Amino acid sequence: MDFSPQQAILTLGDAFYDPVAPADFPQTILRFRNDRAAATVGLEGLSDEQWIAHFGRFQPFEGSLPRPLALRYHGHQFRVYNPDIGDGRGFLFAQMTGEDGRLMDFGTKGSGQTPWSRFGDGRLTLKGGVREILATEMLQALGVNTSKTFSLIETGEALHRGDEPSPTRSAVMVRLSHSHVRIGTFQRLAYLKDTESMQALVDYVLRNLYTVDPGENPALTLLQNFIPRCAELAASYMIAGFVHGVLNTDNINLTGESFDYGPWRFTPEWEPGFTAAYFDQQGLYAFGRQPEAIFWNVMQLAGTLRLLSDEAPLIAALDTFPDAYEAALTAAMMRRLGIAATPLANPAALILAIDSTLRETRLPIDRFFFDSFGGRAPDGAAFDEIRALIADFVPVRTRDHPYWSDAGPCSMHIEEVEAIWSAIDERDDWGPLHAKVAAIRRMGTALA
Incomplete structure (x- = not known):
């Protein structure tokens, strides 16, 4: 499809946002470009230089927003109302039509200070960007309706943070989603x-x-x-x-x-x-x-x-x-198990049995779903109830994909996240990140 720029947000008027300027970064090193997502908005053909110009230097797309907009909002934070927030380290960069015909947004994270930054520097750590790639890729593969991490560019600044070793590397991230309007x-x-x-x-x-x-x-x-x-x-x-x-x-x-x-x-x-x-x-x-x-x-x-x-x-x-x-x-349980209900099936009882059995056995969640996909259940007496209940469902997805022959499931736990980051932080080795993204997408294909 061709890129179809939009600027629908401008119809709301300037009471909803503040025009801002992006930070001028010392460097723009492209670390991740999501060509799969880019194909859904007609941008997969951008060269790396064009990509950096738009998503590192924030050159506007012709016909879309002429300037970045920091959106205004309030919010309950841990149920305490805060009227002093808004886009403090991000902005709405562009709008366009997606492949589903709906409005899409490019929003940023780490793109510089805005009127809502308060005492923050408006920046994003490179680790934070890497973590967001891993989260969104895994959630998309598991069928969660999530924003897509579209771009990650390292920006060459040393950031100081209280919750990780500092100074640490900086980045600017762009996400693709259907909106940035919030409660x-x-x-x-x-x-x-x-x-x-x-x-x-x-x-x-x-x-x-x-x-x-x-x-x-x-x-x-x-x-x-x-x-x-x-x-x-x-x-x-x-x-x-x-x-x-x-x-x-x-x-x-x-x-x-x-x-x-x-x-x-x-x-x-x-x-x-x-x-x-x-x-x-x-x-x-x-x-x-x-x-x-x-x-x-x-x-x-x-x-x-x-x-x-x-x-x-x-x-x-x-x-x-x-x-x-x-x-x-x-619906989500049936999808992850690859099954559908028959007239004899009792989905509520199956969900309760899975809940109680997983609590009691402490079997890893991903292992359970890996072993159970396609209407099966793990071996052992602890899973007898699940096995009996799941027999009344019909498999709607097969285990033909090579993923199901793997020794175990593709998971995303904190130890692996930290190991992927350590390879980048200590050796500038991006191989483990790209390999993990490929493995997650392979799992997503098997689940779909």
Whole structure:
């Protein structure tokens, strides 16, 4: 497809963003270009020099945004409201039409200071960029609706951070997603009691991100469309064994896409209390609490929409979340197991059996799904109940791909993340990263 530039965000007006200038980096060394994602927006043909010009020096795309825009928003951070945030080390760089005909965004991380940087330097560590590549590639392979890490360019600055050895290397990253509008974007307008801007934002989201008619009650239409997307997000995290770590309202995208990865982890075992962030001492965003956390965030969006709608229909919409989550959890489980239900099947009982058995046996999550794909179950008496229940399902995917002949599953745990980074940090060896991306994509092909 050909690149199709857009600038839909400009229709909202300058109350939603601040034009900014990108940082002028000492170096621009291309470390990762996602040609698979580039093909979905018509940019796979860029030379490395053109790539660096756009994604390291932020030369605008003709017909898209003439200047980068730092977006304004508020947010609950660990459920404490903060009106002093916004794009502090990133900006919206460009918009375009994707292969699905929907609006797409290029957003940055580490591209320099903005009016919302507060005391930050507006930069990204190279390690942070490498971690984001690994997170997004793994999640995409496991069927999670995620932003795509589009580009990573090393920028030649020495950064000082309190949570890793410093000075450390710097980078600028570009992500591709369907939007960078967040729950926090709505919270800011509710905080300001800006009804006119809220109406404009609701219309923007419905027409550009959902491509649906706003109807008689646009705020309700938005919430009704948003809830199943968030239910699917929560369910997909659980079945992937993924812990985002920072599920604040400014990190929940209105498209339901997972994005903005900081202290993420994949939990090795089915441990509900497993946390990703060392600073999440109360376990607010622990593995098993993520559906609750995401629903709490959805409720905050509903609260902002009272500016435009009566409360009763919004509450009725919120009441649909539990059923939407259960349906999404079942679909995600069936997808990862490669099976479908028959009239005799009991998906709810199978999910409960898997939950209790994985807690008791502490079998690694990835090992269980690897061994069980295609309607099987691991050997041993501990898995008798799962084996009996899964017999009532029908396999819809085979184990013909060579991946299923491997000795074990492709996983992404913290020890391997650190080893991949160490190879880069100590020897400037990017081989392990590129090999891991290839292995993850191979797994994704087998699962698909």
